[in-house]
Every structure is written in C-alpha cells, then in structure tokens.
Amino acid sequence: MKKILLxxxxxxxxxxxxxxxxxxxxxxxxxxxxxxxxxTKKEAKEKPSTTYSTNRKRSKN
Incomplete structure (x- = not known):
C-alpha cells in the first residue's frame, strides 16, 4: 500500500x-x-520608425 501511494x-x-x-x-x-x-516596449511601439530591437541572451543567474 505504501509503495502505491509513494x-x-x-x-x-x-x-x-x-x-x-x-x-x-x-x-x-x-x-x-x-x-x-x-x-520600453510601449515606447518602441509608439515610434517604430525611430527604434530598433535586438535579441539579447539571458545571463545564467
């Protein structure tokens, strides 16, 4: 019984x-x-012609 529960x-x-x-x-x-x-993402959406986006790697913390 214990084995099944475990x-x-x-x-x-x-x-x-x-x-x-x-x-x-x-x-x-x-x-x-x-x-x-x-x-911020919101500001980038408001002015898409004057902003650019890049993909960044996350740190391993």
Missing amino acids: FAVALAFSLTSNAQEKKSKTYKQHKSAETGRYV
Missing part, C-alpha cells in the same frame, strides 16, 4: 515540475535611434 505522489510531483514554463534563452531589447537610450 509512486502516485512521485508521479504527481514529476508531472507538475515538468509542466512549469521555462524562460526563453533570449529576450528583446529596444533602443531609440534618436536619443540612444533603451526604451
């Missing part, structure tokens, strides 16, 4: 840990061509 708990734990969403290895960073500063 197996069920281990199975449930493994399914929930695998179901968690992993972060992507990259993220987008937006920079303004006018000012040279980094801007």
Whole structure:
C-alpha cells in the first residue's frame, strides 16, 4: 500500500515540475535611434520608425 501511494505522489510531483514554463534563452531589447537610450516596449511601439530591437541572451543567474 505504501509503495502505491509513494509512486502516485512521485508521479504527481514529476508531472507538475515538468509542466512549469521555462524562460526563453533570449529576450528583446529596444533602443531609440534618436536619443540612444533603451526604451520600453510601449515606447518602441509608439515610434517604430525611430527604434530598433535586438535579441539579447539571458545571463545564467
């Protein structure tokens, strides 16, 4: 009986840990061509002609 219960708990734990969403290895960073500063996604959408986006790698922290 204990083996069946232990197996069920281990199975449930493994399914929930695998179901968690992993972060992507990259993220987008937006920079303004006018000012040279980094801007938010909202600001980049407001002025798409003067901003550019690059994919950056995430640090391993």
